[in-house]
Amino acid sequence: MTGAIGIRMEMPWWLRSHAGLAGVIVLIGVVCLVGMMVSDRFLSFNNFLNVFEQTTDLALVSIGQTLTILSGGIDLSVGSLISLTSCLTSGLINNNPDRVIPVVLAVLALGTLVGFINAGLVVVLRVHPLIVTLGMGAILQGVTLLYALGPVGRVPRSFNFLAYGRLYGLPLGATIAVLLCLLIAFVLRYLPLGRQVYALGDDANSARLVGLRRTRILMLVYGCSGFCCAATGLYLAARFGAGQPYTGVNYTLASITPVVLGGTLLSGGKGGVIGTLLGAFLIALLNNLLNFMDVSKHYQLVAQALIIILAVSVYVDRRGMA
Amino acid sequence: MSEPLTTSAELARPVAPSASVRALLDRFGMVLILPILIGAGGVISPAFVSADNLSNLLLQFAPLAIVAIGQAFVMIVRGLDLSVGSMMATAAVIATGLSGADRDVAAIFAVAFLVAVAVGLLNGFLVTKRQVSPFLATLATMILLQGFRFAYTQGAPSGNVPPLLRVFGAGKFHGIPYNALVLLVLAIVLAIVLHRSVFGRRIFIVGGNPVTARLFGIRSDLVVIACYVISSCLAAFAGLILSGYVGLVDNWVGQGYELDSIVACVVGQVSLQGGRGSILGALAGAAVIVIIANEVLLLGVPIQVQMIIKGAVIVLAAALYARRETASGG
Numbered sequence: 001m002t003g004a005i006g007i008r009m010e011m012p013w014w015l016r017s018h019a020g021l022a023g024v025i026v027l028i029g030v031v032c033l034v035g036m037m038v039s040d041r042f043l044s045f046n047n048f049l050n051v052f053e054q055t056t057d058l059a060l061v062s063i064g065q066t067l068t069i070l071s072g073g074i075d076l077s078v079g080s081l082i083s084l085t086s087c088l089t090s091g092l093i094n095n096n097p098d099r100v101i102p103v104v105l106a107v108l109a110l111g112t113l114v115g116f117i118n119a120g121l122v123v124v125l126r127v128h129p130l131i132v133t134l135g136m137g138a139i140l141q142g143v144t145l146l147y148a149l150g151p152v153g154r155v156p157r158s159f160n161f162l163a164y165g166r167l168y169g170l171p172l173g174a175t176i177a178v179l180l181c182l183l184i185a186f187v188l189r190y191l192p193l194g195r196q197v198y199a200l201g202d203d204a205n206s207a208r209l210v211g212l213r214r215t216r217i218l219m220l221v222y223g224c225s226g227f228c229c230a231a232t233g234l235y236l237a238a239r240f241g242a243g244q245p246y247t248g249v250n251y252t253l254a255s256i257t258p259v260v261l262g263g264t265l266l267s268g269g270k271g272g273v274i275g276t277l278l279g280a281f282l283i284a285l286l287n288n289l290l291n292f293m294d295v296s297k298h299y300q301l302v303a304q305a306l307i308i309i310l311a312v313s314v315y316v317d318r319r320g321m322a
Numbered sequence: 323m324s325e326p327l328t329t330s331a332e333l334a335r336p337v338a339p340s341a342s343v344r345a346l347l348d349r350f351g352m353v354l355i356l357p358i359l360i361g362a363g364g365v366i367s368p369a370f371v372s373a374d375n376l377s378n379l380l381l382q383f384a385p386l387a388i389v390a391i392g393q394a395f396v397m398i399v400r401g402l403d404l405s406v407g408s409m410m411a412t413a414a415v416i417a418t419g420l421s422g423a424d425r426d427v428a429a430i431f432a433v434a435f436l437v438a439v440a441v442g443l444l445n446g447f448l449v450t451k452r453q454v455s456p457f458l459a460t461l462a463t464m465i466l467l468q469g470f471r472f473a474y475t476q477g478a479p480s481g482n483v484p485p486l487l488r489v490f491g492a493g494k495f496h497g498i499p500y501n502a503l504v505l506l507v508l509a510i511v512l513a514i515v516l517h518r519s520v521f522g523r524r525i526f527i528v529g530g531n532p533v534t535a536r537l538f539g540i541r542s543d544l545v546v547i548a549c550y551v552i553s554s555c556l557a558a559f560a561g562l563i564l565s566g567y568v569g570l571v572d573n574w575v576g577q578g579y580e581l582d583s584i585v586a587c588v589v590g591q592v593s594l595q596g597g598r599g600s601i602l603g604a605l606a607g608a609a610v611i612v613i614i615a616n617e618v619l620l621l622g623v624p625i626q627v628q629m630i631i632k633g634a635v636i637v638l639a640a641a642l643y644a645r646r647e648t649a650s651g652g
Contacts, residue, residue: 074457125641128594130457132640134581138633145626253404253461266455298477301469308462312454 020263020271023311024278027261028285035289042292051284053171056163057232057239059280060177061251062258063184064228066276067221069259070188072201072268073122073129075225078232078255080140081114082248085233087144090153090243097156104234111230114140115222122222123215129222137252144245151242163239173235180231181277184224188272197221202269257304258283261311282307352590352639353606359613367620377497379616381567384501385410385560387608389579390586391512392556394604395549397587398516399529400596401449401456403553405464406583409441410561410576412467415474417565418481427486434558441467442554446547464580471573479571491566501563508556513601525549530597585632586611589639610635 035042061078068075085107092103114136121132165172188194196217200207208214232251237243256266258279264271283304290300363370389406396403413434420426441463448459483491493500516522528535528542535542560579565571590607592599614635618628 121637125637127637127640131588131594132637134584135633135635135637135640138581138629138636140633142626142629142633145629146624253464256458256461260458266458296473298469298472301465301472303469305462305466305469308458308465309448309454312458312462313448313452 021275021278023263024261024275024282027307027311028278028282031282031285031289035285035292038289039292042289047288049169049171051281051288052174054288055277055280055284056171056173056177057235057251058254058258058283059174059181059277060228060232060235062255062276062280063177063181063273064225065255066259066262066264066271066273067184067188067197068129068225069256069264069266070201070268070271071197071217071221072204073133073218073221074256074266075115075118075133075222076130076252077114077118077133077137077140078225078229079248079250079252080137080144081111081226081229082233082236082251083243083245084140084144084147084248085111085230085243086237086240086247087148087152087243087245089234089237090151090155090241091148093153093155093159095154095156097158100156100159107234108227108230111226111228111233112223113226114229115224115226116219118226119215119218119222122218141245148243148245151240151244154242155237159238160241161238163235173238176231178277180228181273184273193217193220198269200268257308260308352603352610356606356609356613359610359617363613363617363620366617370617370620373497375616375620377494377499379612380502381492381494381499382616383609383612384499384505385564385567386579386582386586386612387505387605388508388556388560388563389583390590390604390608391509391601392553393583393587394590394592394599394601395512395516395525396456396553397584397592397594398525398596398599399546399549400532401546401549402460402584402594403445403550403557404457404460404580405441405445405467406553406557406560407576407578407580408464408467408471409438409554409557410564410579411573412437412471413558413561414565414568414571414575415471415479415573417483417487417562418479418571419474420481420484424484424486427484430484430487430562434562435555438554438558439551442551443547445554446543446550449550450543450546468573475573477573479573481571483565483569483571487562487566488569489566491563492569501567504563508559509601509605512552516601521545521548526597582611582632583608585636588636588643591643593643594640 032043041047061082065075065078088110089103089107092106093099118129118133118136121127121136122129125132161172163173167175188197193216196207196212197220199210199212200214200217204214229248233243233248236247240247258276259271260266261279261282262271262273262275262277264275286303286307287300290303295303360371369375389410393403393406416434416437417430419433420429445456445460445463448454448462449456452459454462490500490504495503514522516525524535524540524545527538527540528545532542535545557576557579561576564575568575586607587599587604588594588607589610590599590603590605592603592607611632614631615628618631619625
C-alpha cells in the first residue's frame with residue numbers, strides 16, 4: 001500500500017490528477033480503432049464535428065452533475081429541471097424575438113435558484129442529497145406538467161442558432177459546453193472554493209473540522225448543476241424548436257454515466273470535469289460507431305450498459321490498489 | 323454509533339414498558355399515519371371510504387407493496403435497487419411473449435424468475451465482488467434490461483396476457499382482490515424470513531455493521547447477493563401481476579416503481595443508511611403513497627399535483643426520520 005502511495009507521490013501533478021482520464025482515453029482509442037476498420041468515413045473531420053455536436057446536451061448536464069458528485073452528493077432533479085426549463089423557454093418566448101434575451105436570463109436564473117434550494121434543503125433538513133433531489137425532481141415534473149401537457153410554444157428561427165449554428169466552423173452549443181467545462185475545471189483546480197469541493201467530497205468530517213463552510217460549497221455545487229440543467233433546457237428547446245414536458249426524463253440517470261466514465265468516483269472527492277466531457281464524447285462516439293455498423297438503436301442501450309459495467313469495475317480495482 | 327444492530331432481538335427482550343412503546347413508535351410510527359390518512363380521506367370525500375374504492379385501492383396497492391418489500395431487503399443491507407422498474411417491464415414483456423393461453427402461465431413464471439435471478443445475481447455480484455456502488459450497478463442493469471427488452475420487442479410489444487394472469491392481477495373474490503391475498507401470504511412469509519429467521523438476523527447485522535458481521539463469521543457477500551435476488555424476483559412477480567392488471571403490455575410497465583418503492587421504504591422508516599427497517603414499514607409506506615394518490619384524484623385536483631405532493635412527502639418524511647436519528651444518536 002505504501003509502495004503504491006510512494007509511486008503516486010513521484011508522479012508529476014498533471015499525470016497524478018488525470019490518472020482517472022486514462023480509462024476514458026483508452027476507450028475512445030478503442031472505439032476509434034474499431035471505427036477505422038468499419039468505415040473510412042468514421043475518422044473524418046466532419047464526422048468528428050458531428051459527434052462533437054451530438055455531445056452538447058449530455059456534456060452540459062453531466063458537467064453540473066460532476067460537481068455534485070465530487071462534493072459527495074448527487075443531483076437527481078436534473079431531468080425534471082431540464083424539462084421545466086425547456087418548456088418555459090419556448091413557452092415564454094413564444095416566437096417573439098424580443099423576449100429571447102430576458103427569457104434566457106430568467107431561465108438560467110431559475111435553474112440556479114432551484115439548485116440553491118436543493119442545497120438549502122440538504123443543509124437545513126439534514127437529508128441525503130439523493131432523497132432531496134429525488135423529491136425535488138418529482139415536484140418539478142409536477143410543476144412542468146401543470147404548465148404544459150404537450151409541446152408548448154415556439155422559438156424564433158434565430159434562436160435555433162444555439163443548436164445548429166456554427167462559429168468559425170465549430171458547432172456553437174458544443175463550443176459553449178467546452179468553454180464552460182474549461183472554466184469549471186479552472187475553478188476546481190486553482191481557486192480555493194474549487195479545492196474545497198474536493199475536500200468536502202473526500203471527507204466531510206475533516207472538512208467540517210478544518211472549518212470549511214459546507215453551506216457555501218453546496219450552494220456553489222448545486223447552483224452550478226441547476227445552471228447547467230437550464231443551459232441544457234435552452235439547448236434542447238433550440239434544437240427541437242419547442243419544449244416538451246418529458247424531454248429531460250432520460251437525462252437524470254444518463255447524466256451520471258459520463259461522470260463515472262470520466263473517472264470521477266461516485267463516492268466523491270476524486271475526478272474532474274474534463275473526464276466527464278470526454279466521457280460524454282465517448283458515449284456519442286460509441287452511438288455513432290454503432291450507427292455506422294448498422295446496429296439497431298436498441299442494442300446501443302445494451303452497449304452503453306456494458307461500457308458502464310466495464311468502466312466501474314476497472315476503476316474500482318484501481319482505487320483498491322491505491 | 324449507538325445505532326441498534328438487531329431489531330427483532332431487541333423487541334423480544336423484556337424491557338421497561340415505556341421504552342418498548344417508544345421503540346415500537348420509532349419503528350412503526352408510520353403505520354399510525356394510515357388510519358389518520360384514511361379518516362381524512364373519508365372527511366374529504368365520502369366516496370373514498372366506499373367499499374368499491376377501498377377494494378380498488380387494494381388492487382393498486384399490491385404491485386407497489388411487493389416491489390417495496392424487495393426494496394426494503396436491499397436497503398437494509400445498505401443497498402438500493404434501481405432496476406426494479408425495468409425488471410417489472412421485462413417480466414411483463416415475457417408474459418406476452420408466448421401464445422397468450424393459460425397453459426403458458428407456468429412457463430411464463432419460470433422464464434421471468436430465471437431472468438430475475440440472473441439480474442439479482444449480477445446486481446449482487448457487482449456490488450459485493452466489484453464494490454460498485456449499488457446505485458450505479460443497478461442503474462447499469464436497468465439500462466441493460468431496457469436495451470434487451472427493446473431489442474426483443476423491436477420497440478412495440480405485442481401479444482396478449484393469459485386470462486389466468488388477468489384474473490390474478492385484476493380479479494376479485496367477494497370484493498377482495500386476489501393479488502391482495504397473494505400479497506398477504508407473501509408479506510407474512512417474508513416477514514418471518516426477515517424478522518424471525520437466522521438469515522433475517524444476518525441481514526440486519528450485515529446492514530447495521532459490516533465489520534461486526536465479518537467478525538461473526540457471516541459471509542456478508544452471500545447475504546447481500548441474496549437480498550438483490552429477492553428484490554429482483556419480487557419485482558418480476560409484481561411485473562406479472564401488474565401486466566395482468568393493466569391487461570396489455572408496453573415497454574414501460576413499471577416505470578416509476580423504482581422511485582415509488584424507494585419512497586415507500588423511506589416513508590416506512592427503512593433506513594437509507596442500512597441496518598433498519600421492517601416489512602410492515604414498507605407496506606405502510608406503499609399504502610401511504612397509494613392512498614395519497616387516490617385522495618388527490620378524488621379531490622379533483624389536477625393529477626400533476628400528485629407528483630408535487632409525492633415529492634414533498636418523501637423529503638419531509640426523510641427529514642423527520644433524519645431528525646430523530648440524530649437526536650437519538652447524540
